[in-house]
Amino acid sequence: MNREDFPILGNGKIYFDNAATTLKPKCVIDAMDKYYLEYTSNIHRGDYDAATITNEKYDNVRNIVSEFINCDPKNVIYTSGATHSLNMVVFGFMKYYLKSGDEVLLNKGEHASNILPWIILSEEIGFKIKYVPLNDDYSLTLDNIKKMVTPNTKVISLAMISNVIGDVRNIKSIGEYCKSNNIIFNVDGAQGIPHMKFDFKDSNVDFLSFSGHKMCGPTGVGILVGRYELLEKMKPIMYGGGMNSVFEEDNSYELKDIPTRFEAGTPAIAEVIGLGEAIKYLMNIGIDNIHQQEINLKTYFLEKVKDIDNIIIYNKNINSGIIAFNIDGVFAQDSSMYLNHYGIAVRAGNHCAKMLKDEMDIKNTVRISMYFYNTYEEIDKVIEVLRNSKDIFKVIL
Amino acid sequence: MNSELKREIIFDNYKEPTNRGLVEDSSYLKTNTHSDSCIDNLDFMMKIEDGIIKDIRFDGEACAISTSCASIMIKSFIGKSVDEVRSILTNYINMINEKEYDSSILGELNVYDEISKQPNRKNCALLPMNAVEKMLDSLK
Numbered sequence: 337m338n339r340e341d342f343p344i345l346g347n348g349k350i351y352f353d354n355a356a357t358t359l360k361p362k363c364v365i366d367a368m369d370k371y372y373l374e375y376t377s378n379i380h381r382g383d384y385d386a387a388t389i390t391n392e393k394y395d396n397v398r399n400i401v402s403e404f405i406n407c408d409p410k411n412v413i414y415t416s417g418a419t420h421s422l423n424m425v426v427f428g429f430m431k432y433y434l435k436s437g438d439e440v441l442l443n444k445g446e447h448a449s450n451i452l453p454w455i456i457l458s459e460e461i462g463f464k465i466k467y468v469p470l471n472d473d474y475s476l477t478l479d480n481i482k483k484m485v486t487p488n489t490k491v492i493s494l495a496m497i498s499n500v501i502g503d504v505r506n507i508k509s510i511g512e513y514c515k516s517n518n519i520i521f522n523v524d525g526a527q528g529i530p531h532m533k534f535d536f537k538d539s540n541v542d543f544l545s546f547s548g549h550k551m552c553g554p555t556g557v558g559i560l561v562g563r564y565e566l567l568e569k570m571k572p573i574m575y576g577g578g579m580n581s582v583f584e585e586d587n588s589y590e591l592k593d594i595p596t597r598f599e600a601g602t603p604a605i606a607e608v609i610g611l612g613e614a615i616k617y618l619m620n621i622g623i624d625n626i627h628q629q630e631i632n633l634k635t636y637f638l639e640k641v642k643d644i645d646n647i648i649i650y651n652k653n654i655n656s657g658i659i660a661f662n663i664d665g666v667f668a669q670d671s672s673m674y675l676n677h678y679g680i681a682v683r684a685g686n687h688c689a690k691m692l693k694d695e696m697d698i699k700n701t702v703r704i705s706m707y708f709y710n711t712y713e714e715i716d717k718v719i720e721v722l723r724n725s726k727d728i729f730k731v732i733l
Numbered sequence: 734m735n736s737e738l739k740r741e742i743i744f745d746n747y748k749e750p751t752n753r754g755l756v757e758d759s760s761y762l763k764t765n766t767h768s769d770s771c772i773d774n775l776d777f778m779m780k781i782e783d784g785i786i787k788d789i790r791f792d793g794e795a796c797a798i799s800t801s802c803a804s805i806m807i808k809s810f811i812g813k814s815v816d817e818v819r820s821i822l823t824n825y826i827n828m829i830n831e832k833e834y835d836s837s838i839l840g841e842l843n844v845y846d847e848i849s850k851q852p853n854r855k856n857c858a859l860l861p862m863n864a865v866e867k868m869l870d871s872l873k
Binding site for chain 1: 798853
């Protein structure tokens with residue numbers, strides 16, 4: 337779908353590393369170019385024409401985000417990416433909310449950015465991190481979560497879609513459970529928001545983080561959405577220009593309103609504008625159409641790969657466009673080098689989920705991750721290359 | 734060395750590497766080596782007596798290039814003096830980085846003389862050497 341919108345796809349390569357970052361359509365690149373070529377200026381400080389255009393374009397992205405995920409624009413904070421957003425939640429909110437003896441529920445399929453900040457803060461506060469066990473197919477269920485909850489459980493933090501296995505978590509039912517048990521629900525949407533419909537107001541999610549570059553937008557920009565009453569209690573983790581109203585010699589100061597108080601310094605203006613364009617682009621295609629295309633491609637791949645006996649698939653039954661596999665007896669990185677030899681970009685490794693090995697018995701996998709611009713022909717090519725993988729070492733050595 | 738022979742040597746050392754598996758012995762130097770740019774992760778241990786490399790062992794997860802390189806390196810280093818090993822290290826690293834080097838002292842390690850054509854694999858061919866360098870430097 338929509339391949340003509342992506343100039344880079346003219347290079348003849350096959351790009352299957354969309355969970356790492358997606359390609360950028362021309363409209364996003366053009367929107368950013370336009371800022372640099374026609375109206376470069378800083379936000380919130382200029383009275384000249386270019387500054388007015390910049391302000392309008394920059395501020396409007398909050399409206400675009402809020403339309404995309406159904407939230408209020410004042411709940412939308414610009415960040416540098418999902419990692420930044422998650423760190424803001426942990427060090428700006430949880431630092432003042434959690435006490436020694438409290439419990440935070442994570443799981444071993446989470447990305448580093450949804451585990452490490454918690455570990456660091458727990459060293460300071462002394463709350464306990466507990467890991468919800470995954471099912472036999474490495475997915476995470478509400479039943480398993482419930483078994484781990486105690487009266488001390490204050491937070492559940494997880495990804496909408498995990499980045500190695502690609503299992504889609506039932507955010508709605510987990511959110512309802514959290515709400516009825518007075519548990520804060522923090523969601524990493526980096527792998528979910530670009531691929532599936534999400535309704536913030538209808539979700540009982542308290543904080544939602546995602547990145548621009550995994551959804552056709554530029555790198556260096558992301559979003560944190562938070563319930564307003566929680567954002568009122570959250571403290572900025574960075575202070576400086578643009579976020580204060582006044583500061584005096586006697587150390588008194590006043591911060592600007594939410595969300596601006598969380599956006600110190602000159603932000604990534606072109607990138608925010610680019611992200612707005614990317615979201616408009618995705619809404620135009622339709623997020624349900626995007627998800628359906630990924631599922632179609634994945635189903636097609638699984639059907640075709642069935643009769644290749646040396647390919648081990650780890651996540652056949654999940655409802656996303658991520659395929660985790662290995663060529664039997666071959667180190668994941670050698671497999672990705674092999675695919676690269678044929679112009680196919682995939683990723684090998686633990687994909688920043690370094691604890692997942694405890695659950696899987698293997699440390700590294702090869703990951704194919706789809707987006708809507710991938711095609712059946714590309715999958716045919718991958719299948720052909722995998723079919724010939726018995727000769728892998730003749731190719732890569 | 735023709736490329737068929739090189740491939741055979743690399744493949745054999747990958748499939749059946751020399752001295753894979755660590756031992757419990759406090760007389761060994763120990764180190765871990767991994768790369769920021771790939772997923773290779775290897776532990777090394779080395780025993781030196783009277784300035785001679787008596788043993789090197791390794792274990793961990795790594796690609797065909799790293800694993801085979803560790804194996805060939807181990808065979809090449811055991812029995813040599815620290816000075817000889819340092820000289821091989823210098824020349825080998827020069828070879829990988831496309832600088833001048835003396836191929837006559839590298840023996841089977843010459844199988845990697847064209848690895849620089851694949852820049853994303855250079856690190857793999859350097860990791861085991863970095864480990865030995867690190868352990869030798871710890872003696873200073």
